[in-house]
Amino acid sequence: MNMKFTVVGAGAMGLRYGVLLQAAGNDVDFVDAWEPHVTAMRANGGVYVTRDHEDRHLVPVNVYYPEEYHKQDRDVLIFFLKQMQLSDMLKRCAHFFNDQQYVLTCMNGMGHVDKLLQYFKPQHVIAGTALVATILDGPGEVDFVGKVGAGTMNLANYTEKPDDMTQRVVAELTKGHFNPTLTTNFMGTLMAKVVFNSVVNTLCTLFEITMGEFADYKGADDLARQLVDEAYDVAERMNVTMLNTRQEEMDSINYVSKVANPLHYPSMYQDMTHNRPTEVDYINGYIVKMGQACHYEAKTHAFLTHLVHLAEHTRQQNVTQSPAVDTVEQQELA
Numbered sequence: 001m002n003m004k005f006t007v008v009g010a011g012a013m014g015l016r017y018g019v020l021l022q023a024a025g026n027d028v029d030f031v032d033a034w035e036p037h038v039t040a041m042r043a044n045g046g047v048y049v050t051r052d053h054e055d056r057h058l059v060p061v062n063v064y065y066p067e068e069y070h071k072q073d074r075d076v077l078i079f080f081l082k083q084m085q086l087s088d089m090l091k092r093c094a095h096f097f098n099d100q101q102y103v104l105t106c107m108n109g110m111g112h113v114d115k116l117l118q119y120f121k122p123q124h125v126i127a128g129t130a131l132v133a134t135i136l137d138g139p140g141e142v143d144f145v146g147k148v149g150a151g152t153m154n155l156a157n158y159t160e161k162p163d164d165m166t167q168r169v170v171a172e173l174t175k176g177h178f179n180p181t182l183t184t185n186f187m188g189t190l191m192a193k194v195v196f197n198s199v200v201n202t203l204c205t206l207f208e209i210t211m212g213e214f215a216d217y218k219g220a221d222d223l224a225r226q227l228v229d230e231a232y233d234v235a236e237r238m239n240v241t242m243l244n245t246r247q248e249e250m251d252s253i254n255y256v257s258k259v260a261n262p263l264h265y266p267s268m269y270q271d272m273t274h275n276r277p278t279e280v281d282y283i284n285g286y287i288v289k290m291g292q293a294c295h296y297e298a299k300t301h302a303f304l305t306h307l308v309h310l311a312e313h314t315r316q317q318n319v320t321q322s323p324a325v326d327t328v329e330q331q332e333l334a
């Protein structure tokens with residue numbers, strides 16, 4: 001039986017999930033706050049979708065600003081925002097939440113679950129991870145990286161007790177070719193992706209390289225191993241049973257970087273290069289905070305968190321200073 005979904009955050013990943021669930025026969029709405037993007041989709045009558053930058057075609061979508069959306073009949077709300085956008089978006093959307101709805105999210109990093117629990121019942125919260133690469137090329141334009149069915153995802157109930165609704169969600173995700181695996185290990189499932197991103201997103205962003213370029217470096221395994229070991233040391237001290245062994249995590253980093261998405265620049269790189277804040281505080285920074293809670297210093301993750309902030313800061317300085325430099329140059333030329 002088809003379901004009613006509302007995707008909150010119609011960016012790269014929100015569109016990937018929403019468009020494919022819609023193609024699988026579900027009733028899907030989108031809610032987004034980025035004005036140029038909503039304006040473009042409304043003007044065009046949908047979103048332009050490409051796959052690996054080919055076959056550009058228009059997919060009709062229903063898109064709303066938070067304040068104008070009032071439907072109460074939705075089975076599942078899917079949240080796909082950047083971590084730092086979530087609190088504000090939850091406040092702006094609270095008027096259409098009700099106590100029957102389930103939420104599904106596969107955002108990177110950690111921090112989102114606690115925020116969602118302020119609005120939704122624990123037994124209605126399903127969270128997971130997506131090894132699926134997608135890029136918002138600009139307002140109204142999204143690129144799905146990889147062929148149909150490429151990529152996998154894991155998901156788990158916050159309560160670790162799957163129910164009928166969870167099984168229905170899994171069935172629809174399967175029809176949408178997301179290859180979902182339902183686990184009963186909530187923290188271990190989410191942390192596996194936090195660790196993955198703490199290596200790949202952070203290092204590719206700092207060095208402005210693709211995942212394939214990272215994996216090609218002969219010291220890539222040493223770099224990854226140090227970060228994986230530190231994160232797993234923290235997880236063990238916090239009594240988190242990780243979904244993967246350390247070696248399986250290394251294998252996943254290698255496989256996804258070398259085979260599945262070698263040409264992809266991770267989403268953190270997209271933020272950095274557009275001078276937006278990154279999610280590093282919710283990824284490497286989260287591992288550091290977890291470490292502090294169990295008196296373990298995750299020194300390499302702390303160092304990398306600083307490096308990413310240094311890069312963000314430097315880019316911001318350049319953005320704010322460049323008009324002044326132009327003015328001086330223009331004055332000299334005049």
Ligand SMILES: NC(=O)C1=CN([C@@H]2O[C@H](COP(=O)(O)OP(=O)(O)OC[C@H]3O[C@@H](n4cnc5c(N)ncnc54)[C@H](OP(=O)(O)O)[C@@H]3O)[C@@H](O)[C@H]2O)C=CC1
Nearest residue numbers: 011012013014034080081082107108132133134136138267
């Ligand atoms: N993309 C991916 O491949 C994957 C992403 N994820 C995770 O999913 C969640 C959602 O991420 P994702 O879908 O990538 O993010 P989005 O594509 O939604 O980007 C988030 C926001 O960035 C701003 N923005 C995006 N593109 C542009 C642009 N071209 N120019 C100007 N502003 C822009 C807009 O907000 P504003 O106007 O406020 O700046 C937009 O709402 C995150 O937690 C992410 O880590 C997980 C797996 C894979």
Ligand SMILES: CC(C)(CO)C(=O)C(=O)O
Nearest residue numbers: 131132133256266267268
């Ligand atoms: C690298 C990827 C696509 C996972 O495969 C990801 O999580 C991201 O780009 O943020």
